[in-house]
Amino acid sequence: MSAEIAINTKHYGDRxxxxxxxxxxMNREQVDSLLSEKWIRDMVAxxxxxxxxxxxxxxxxxxxxxxxxxxxxxxxxxxxEAFTYITCVDVDDKSxxxxxxxxxxxxxxxxxxxxxELILRMDYSARKKLHIWLxxxxxxxxxxxxxxxxxxxGIPYDESCITPERFIYLTGIDEEIYRSEHWLEPLSEQELExxxxxxxxxxxxxxxxxxxxxxxxxxxxxxxxKSQPHCTEKAxxxxxxxxxxxxxxxxxLVVEGARHEAVKSILSVGATQLLTxxxxxxxxSEMMPQNWQDKNIQTLVDDFYSKYxxxxxxxxxxxxxxxxxxxxxxKPEEPVAEDNDEPExxxxxxxxxxxxxxxxxxxxPDIYKPAVAHAVFPALAAHLYxxxxxxxxxxxxxxxxxxxxxxxTGAGKDCISQPINYIMADIRKRDAENLERERQWKQEVSSKxxxxxxxxxxxxLIIQEVDPDMTNPAFVLRMSEADGHFLYTKMxxxxxxxxxRGSGKGGQQFQIMCLAxxxxxxxxxxxxxxxxxxxxVCIRFNWNASTTIAKGxxxxxxxxxxxxxxxxxxxxxPEREIGAEMPVYGTYDAAFEEELRPYxxxxxxxxxxxxxxxxxxxxxxxxxxxxxxxxxxxxxxFENLSFRGxxxxxxxxxxxxVANGYKWDKxxxxxxxxxxxxxxxxxxxxxxxxxxxxxxxxxxxxxxxxNLLELLPDEFTLQDAVNVRxxxxxxxxxxxxxxxxxKARGYVSQITDHSYKKVK
Numbered sequence: 001m002s003a004e005i006a007i008n009t010k011h012y013g014d015r016x017x018x019x020x021x022x023x024x025x026m027n028r029e030q031v032d033s034l035l036s037e038k039w040i041r042d043m044v045a046x047x048x049x050x051x052x053x054x055x056x057x058x059x060x061x062x063x064x065x066x067x068x069x070x071x072x073x074x075x076x077x078x079x080x081e082a083f084t085y086i087t088c089v090d091v092d093d094k095s096x097x098x099x100x101x102x103x104x105x106x107x108x109x110x111x112x113x114x115x116x117e118l119i120l121r122m123d124y125s126a127r128k129k130l131h132i133w134l135x136x137x138x139x140x141x142x143x144x145x146x147x148x149x150x151x152x153x154g155i156p157y158d159e160s161c162i163t164p165e166r167f168i169y170l171t172g173i174d175e176e177i178y179r180s181e182h183w184l185e186p187l188s189e190q191e192l193e194x195x196x197x198x199x200x201x202x203x204x205x206x207x208x209x210x211x212x213x214x215x216x217x218x219x220x221x222x223x224x225x226k227s228q229p230h231c232t233e234k235a236x237x238x239x240x241x242x243x244x245x246x247x248x249x250x251x252x253l254v255v256e257g258a259r260h261e262a263v264k265s266i267l268s269v270g271a272t273q274l275l276t277x278x279x280x281x282x283x284x285s286e287m288m289p290q291n292w293q294d295k296n297i298q299t300l301v302d303d304f305y306s307k308y309x310x311x312x313x314x315x316x317x318x319x320x321x322x323x324x325x326x327x328x329x330x331k332p333e334e335p336v337a338e339d340n341d342e343p344e345x346x347x348x349x350x351x352x353x354x355x356x357x358x359x360x361x362x363x364x365p366d367i368y369k370p371a372v373a374h375a376v377f378p379a380l381a382a383h384l385y386x387x388x389x390x391x392x393x394x395x396x397x398x399x400x401x402x403x404x405x406x407x408x409t410g411a412g413k414d415c416i417s418q419p420i421n422y423i424m425a426d427i428r429k430r431d432a433e434n435l436e437r438e439r440q441w442k443q444e445v446s447s448k449x450x451x452x453x454x455x456x457x458x459x460x461l462i463i464q465e466v467d468p469d470m471t472n473p474a475f476v477l478r479m480s481e482a483d484g485h486f487l488y489t490k491m492x493x494x495x496x497x498x499x500x501r502g503s504g505k506g507g508q509q510f511q512i513m514c515l516a517x518x519x520x521x522x523x524x525x526x527x528x529x530x531x532x533x534x535x536x537v538c539i540r541f542n543w544n545a546s547t548t549i550a551k552g553x554x555x556x557x558x559x560x561x562x563x564x565x566x567x568x569x570x571x572x573x574p575e576r577e578i579g580a581e582m583p584v585y586g587t588y589d590a591a592f593e594e595e596l597r598p599y600x601x602x603x604x605x606x607x608x609x610x611x612x613x614x615x616x617x618x619x620x621x622x623x624x625x626x627x628x629x630x631x632x633x634x635x636x637x638f639e640n641l642s643f644r645g646x647x648x649x650x651x652x653x654x655x656x657x658v659a660n661g662y663k664w665d666k667x668x669x670x671x672x673x674x675x676x677x678x679x680x681x682x683x684x685x686x687x688x689x690x691x692x693x694x695x696x697x698x699x700x701x702x703x704x705x706x707n708l709l710e711l712l713p714d715e716f717t718l719q720d721a722v723n724v725r726x727x728x729x730x731x732x733x734x735x736x737x738x739x740x741x742x743k744a745r746g747y748v749s750q751i752t753d754h755s756y757k758k759v760k
Contacts, residue, residue: 003186004066005084006073007031008059008167020167023073025066028184034059035173044171047126055126060167063088063133064142064207068165075165083207085187085195086120087142088168089149089161091130096155100130101177103153108178111665112614115152117352120184122177131168135182139198141208164209190348197327200234229282234326238274239283241322242266246719253288260296261717261755267304268723270319274326277305303713316727317692320635345574346685347677349373350670356380356599356659357671360419363586367574368415370678373671374571375416377401377652378542379423380659382464382486383603389610389654391647392619396609399486399651400517404494404545406552406686407573413546415573418588420490420544422596424465426604427488431463438463464488468496468543472508475500476524479537491545494555510559516541517567517644553686560687560694566644569675570682599659606658614664615653615672622646622676637688642680649676708738709747709758718754 006023007030026034034040040058047055062073063086069077091100104122107115114137121133136145143162150157187195196206204210243250246265252258263284271280280301284292291297315323349370353361360376361369381399388396405413437458444455461481468491470478478487491497500509515521516539524536547555549572556565623646630639653672657664711724722735739756742748748756 003027003084003184005031005086005184006062006065006067006071007034007170008061008073020060021073022071023060023062023068023167024071031061031184032173035170037172040170041172041174044126044175048128055169058126058169058171060169062165062167064164064166073165073167075163078164078207078209080205080207080209085136087134087136087145087162089132089134089146089155090125090158090168091132091155092158093156094127094129097128097130100132100153100155104132105178107152108180113666115149116666117180117182119178120180120182123171124175124177126169126171130177133183136195136208138195139202141204164207188348190345200327205232229278229285231282231286232279235275235279235283236286237326238271238322239266239280239287241326242269242271242274245269245318250287254290259288259291259294260300261719263297263300264304264713264717265719265723267301267308268720270316270322272304272309273315273319274323277301277309280305307713315635317689346370346572346681347674349678350667350674352667352670354656354660354665354667354671356656359592359595359599360423363588363592364415364419365583365585367576367583368412371405371407371413371571371573372416372419374569374675374678375403375405375544376419376423377569377655378403378544379420379488379490380603381651381655382424382427382488382542383600384486384606384655384658385604386484387606387608387610387658389612389651390616391650392616392623395519397519397647397651398540399542399655400519400540401542401569401648401651401655402513402516402567403543403569403571404547404552405571405573406547406549406682408575409548411573411575412583413573415585416544416546417490418585422588422593423600424488425593426600427464431465434461434463437461469499472500475512476535476537479523479539479541480535482540484540486540486542488541489543491543494545494547494552497545510562510564512539512541513564514562514567515539549686553690556687557690560691565683565687565691566641567648569648569679570686571678572682572685602659602661603655610654610658610662612654612657612664614669615650615657618653618669618672619646619650622649622673626680635688637691638680638684641683641688641691645676645679645683648679649673709742712758715751715755715757717756 004025004027007026008020008023043058047058062068064084065078066082066084067079068074068082069079091097101122104119107113108119110116115134118135118137119132120135121131123131123133125131132149134145134149136142140148142164143159146162147157199206199208243262243266246262246269248262248265252262267280275283281292284297284301353373357373357376361372364372377399378401381401384399386398388398390396405416407413438461441455441458460483462483462485463478464482464485464487466475466478466487466489468489475487497509497513500512512523515523521539522536523539559565623642626639626642626646630636630642649672652675653668656668656671660668708721708724708728711727712720718735718739721739725735725738739748743750743756746759749759751757
């Protein structure tokens with residue numbers, strides 16, 4: 001089913017709908033059927049022949065909205081959730097039409113252009129001028145999109161063409177110059193959420209318009225009635241979430257004597273951090289319409305926002321969770337999942353993939369594709385030899401990539417095996433030859449007596465794929481003999497890594513995980529025995545491992561803040577419905593092997609320091625995007641994990657650039673962005689809460705004591721004091737004793753049984 005767009009269906013000779021205030025939704029098939037009508041072609045011919053009045057009979061489309069309330073095309077009847085994220089540039093200067101067509105076609109053909117996928121359609125207008133239909137870039141408004149595109153193709157920007165209810169006269173299908181496969185294509189729920197969230201993060205409504213003004217008029221003195229503020233869906237959800245956190249029922253907001261304390265509790269648990277004052281008043285006006293304007297309520301709100309609204313203050317876990325969910329609202333009538341609902345799904349994979357990834361996934365069932373798309377990189381990168389890339393901090397990195405697939409029992413974690421087998425085929429062939437040389441040498445040595453001269457180990461024993469249960473000496477020896485090549489292994493279970501844990505307290509396996517990612521690392525062992533391995537090596541060790549989610553969480557529980565998690569790329573497989581059909585794989589055959597061969601050859605032939613300016617630019621952009629999200633969410637865990645997550649994604653982009661014959665295209669950029677978002681989703685989903693708890697345990701004794709009285713408003717309740725104690729990591733048990741002591745010291749005076757006032 002195609003997406004819809006609002007159309008005025010003024011069929012020739014039907015004056016009943018000859019009104020510019022009417023528009024009804026149509027999908028792509030219906031639009032094409034309408035534009036194929038002969039009467040439209042005849043009418044366009046009349047107009048071009050000089051009959052200007054015929055234009056008023058042409059149908060028109062409203063590019064910006066799929067529908068209006070009651071099909072009434074007016075700003076007052078706009079449905080924000082029906083926003084199409086499409087706009088139409090009207091090239092009204094005939095002298096600019098051919099130039100605009102030529103430059104637009106150049107952008108369509110340019111794989112490096114940000115506009116390539118956003119140009120949806122070009123068609124001639126009735127007077128042989130030009131319409132260019134565009135998908136809005138994420139987070140860009142109608143005006144910003146038109147202005148930036150017009151600047152890109154060098155035509156004047158018409159500010160009269162950006163009103164939300166604006167319409168464009170349609171011409172016949174034979175007037176079409178270009179049509180993208182994405183023309184009137186429905187956006188996925190995930191993309192709709194991302195686009196809506198991008199506008200909400202800018203303080204705009206989900207369709208990019210400024211929210212209705214909530215300023216309080218000053219006429220008539222301070223006691224004059226205040227205008228009703230607009231209540232957004234985001235504000236409504238956050239307000240109700242804060243009520244649940246306070247264990248308050250909606251009825252308390254209309255109970256005389258309880259309203260004031262209820263509002264204070266809602267403000268205390270974080271509403272001031274999650275909502276602007278205007279947003280809070282909008283929600284308040286809806287939840288308690290008869291009393292929100294009361295002077296004591298307004299004074300309370302003013303007092304809290306003047307003292308406690310601090311955008312730089314770190315958010316609590318509750319606040320971050322509520323904010324994240326509030327930014328993913330779909331429709332006013334569609335409720336957001338409550339805190340105890342099933343986890344959200346990871347980001348959706350791009351529809352267009354880099355050629356190498358597309359090939360590697362070509363035999364993989366859809367449910368496994370995201371996991372395989374991440375898991376193939378350690379084996380691919382093992383083919384690079386002494387190849388380095390310079391990151392945005394000017395540090396040279398090799399393609400050090402490690403992957404853990406965490407999914408439920410029976411989820412199909414072996415889906416990664418066949419693609420990896422074909423990727424590693426050439427390395428395994430050479431390894432087999434060297435393993436045979438090593439076997440023959442061992443046999444020769446063991447056949448000679450203790451006093452006989454024995455031949456030294458053969459030189460050039462490069463064996464890259466190693467057993468996951470090797471000991472530390474074997475690991476160091478293999479690394480030394482690899483002479484700069486990557487070692488690689490695939491583990492069916494993450495705890496196979498424990499063979500490397502070493503003696504004593506162990507833990508060397510986690511040290512190896514960390515060092516394997518860090519440029520220029522040094523690792524090894526010193527032994528006294530003549531036959532013992534004594535080497536210092538730079539660890540180059542790429543690997544894959546699989547595990548269940550619970551086992552993976554247990555495995556890393558003691559090193560949550562020590563670095564392994566941030567250096568590893570994580571992926572997962574969604575749980576299938578009970579009774580779902582079994583996924584069916586394609587056939588891996590000689591044709592697949594032959595298609596893969598040139599990509600592997602490009603990786604093995606690469607040498608030295610390789611520059612990829614597009615990957616460098618993208619790494620800067622994604623780093624700033626991560627920083628912006630960290631600032632908005634105030635999540636220190638996200639920020640810390642994102643630093644190396646950005647490096648991992650950048651390395652994948654560099655590797656794909658080399659494998660693609662040193663050519664960058666938009667599919668690589670989109671894939672790298674998605675890979676980063678997916679990796680961060682997995683890490684936050686599987687480990688964020690545990691990391692946060694571990695960091696709290698480590699840090700809770702470090703800060704000095706806080707003056708709790710300063711954290712309370714001038715008038716406060718017992719519940720306020722309890723909330724402040726909890727925010728500082730204290731229990732509620734000692735609250736009454738604390739207030740009794742404050743009263744005895746003259747710090748506070750009692751107003752009622754459960755409310756108090758600071759003594760100035």
